[in-house]
Amino acid sequence: MIELIDNTLQFVITLIAGIGAGVLYYKGRKQAYFLLSCFLGTFSLGTLYWTLHVLLFSHSPQIFYVSELAWIASSLFLLTLEYTLSTPEERRFKHPAVWLVPIVCIPQLILYLAHGDILFNLLICGLTMAAAWYSVRGLLYARRQSGKPRDMQYFHIVVLCIIALEYCLWTASCFWVSDTLTNPYFAFDFLLTAAMFALLPTTRKAVAA
Amino acid sequence: MTYIENIFVCIAAPLLVAALCMGKRYARAFFFCFAGMAACLLSAYINTFFAQVYNADMINATTQIAPVVEEIMKLLPLLFYLLVFEPKPEKINISVLILAAGFATFENICYLTQNGAANLPFLLIRGFGTGAMHIVCGAIAGYGLAYVWQREWLKIAGTAGLLGAAVTFHAIYNLLIAYGGTAQYIAYALPILTITAGIGAGKLLKIKYLR
Numbered sequence A: 001m002i003e004l005i006d007n008t009l010q011f012v013i014t015l016i017a018g019i020g021a022g023v024l025y026y027k028g029r030k031q032a033y034f035l036l037s038c039f040l041g042t043f044s045l046g047t048l049y050w051t052l053h054v055l056l057f058s059h060s061p062q063i064f065y066v067s068e069l070a071w072i073a074s075s076l077f078l079l080t081l082e083y084t085l086s087t088p089e090e091r092r093f094k095h096p097a098v099w100l101v102p103i104v105c106i107p108q109l110i111l112y113l114a115h116g117d118i119l120f121n122l123l124i125c126g127l128t129m130a131a132a133w134y135s136v137r138g139l140l141y142a143r144r145q146s147g148k149p150r151d152m153q154y155f156h157i158v159v160l161c162i163i164a165l166e167y168c169l170w171t172a173s174c175f176w177v178s179d180t181l182t183n184p185y186f187a188f189d190f191l192l193t194a195a196m197f198a199l200l201p202t203t204r205k206a207v208a209a
Numbered sequence B: 001m002t003y004i005e006n007i008f009v010c011i012a013a014p015l016l017v018a019a020l021c022m023g024k025r026y027a028r029a030f031f032f033c034f035a036g037m038a039a040c041l042l043s044a045y046i047n048t049f050f051a052q053v054y055n056a057d058m059i060n061a062t063t064q065i066a067p068v069v070e071e072i073m074k075l076l077p078l079l080f081y082l083l084v085f086e087p088k089p090e091k092i093n094i095s096v097l098i099l100a101a102g103f104a105t106f107e108n109i110c111y112l113t114q115n116g117a118a119n120l121p122f123l124l125i126r127g128f129g130t131g132a133m134h135i136v137c138g139a140i141a142g143y144g145l146a147y148v149w150q151r152e153w154l155k156i157a158g159t160a161g162l163l164g165a166a167v168t169f170h171a172i173y174n175l176l177i178a179y180g181g182t183a184q185y186i187a188y189a190l191p192i193l194t195i196t197a198g199i200g201a202g203k204l205l206k207i208k209y210l211r
Helices: A002-028 A031-057 A067-085 A088-092 A096-115 A118-142 A148-174 A184-208 B004-022 B024-053 B058-085 B089-115 B120-148 B152-179 B182-205
Strands: none
Touching: A002 A031, A002 A184, A031 A067, A031 A184, A031 B152, A067 A118, A067 A148, A067 A184, A067 B152, A088 A118, A096 A118, A096 A148, A118 A148, A148 A184, B004 B024, B004 B089, B024 B058, B024 B089, B058 B089, B058 B120, B058 B152, B089 B120, B120 B152, B120 B182, B152 B182
């Protein structure tokens, strides 16, 4: 039951945020809003299928990659969004702290490969690692700026939160406790939903910067 | 046992003769019609292969394997067309819709040979339901690709996104059909409602590439 509530809430919130981003794109014709709308839209579509499967058949889909395909596409949109928002100077910026991303993520990836599907985990972890790399670099770069460009840091913080929560979620799913609220998986998923929604105002700040 | 390759030969032969008689002008339409039917034929083989590999039952094969395989198979001829011929956006839309119609027609013919054609009301519902579903998925891919492939920065993410959207729509349709009862009738109405909403939204937002 809690899984159904969690997934339904996530679908509704990401859909609302996606529509919000679509409206902002329609008003301002900014590329970033279009990409954000695509990111949230594809993510919510994947969640919708997952939710319907849980609702109708009382268990999550476990054989093939339907929702996973939508989530991979959403990660690609997030990566494209980060690239679009970055400036040429930011792309040239180098800092040793970005190497923390593979140091943290690769052991997690090994854990997921031991517990789950190889192809999907390689793809999704590869994409999220690239997105986290961009975010850490963007965050460090933005914090060295002053005035409006410094506001970019909020966008990067939220993206980092989303990626960190996704990793926590996947790790928790490797050690499934129960279908109740005592399972940390649901706490991470509720936080992920909130972080997804927070991406809308922070992207507005980033576009304004 | 259904010899779908024999059905394919039987359906494709007169179309091939017609294509040769009608000349180059209509070659593209016939090519995509054949490609749609061939994609359906190959999808059947690949679906069976994956169902065996994953030891999937009928419901899991229908709701999880078939949508992914069929949508990828439908996208492949289109990607070939986009990469090799670099067509204009309006040509992409028409090509995808013909491809999807070819796929849906061949699938319906295979369904009829397996289940008979006695129940006209059900076949009418199924024809408009499943047929329209393939057209919707084709429209998502076609109109989407026409937009996405004009923008370098969006090509990879956009193509993956459109594939994800088409697969999810197809999978939700199959999921509701597999569940049966009222959900089945919601599924049959879903594609027609989506087409109506799509046309309405296109007119409302005055999106050029949707016209």
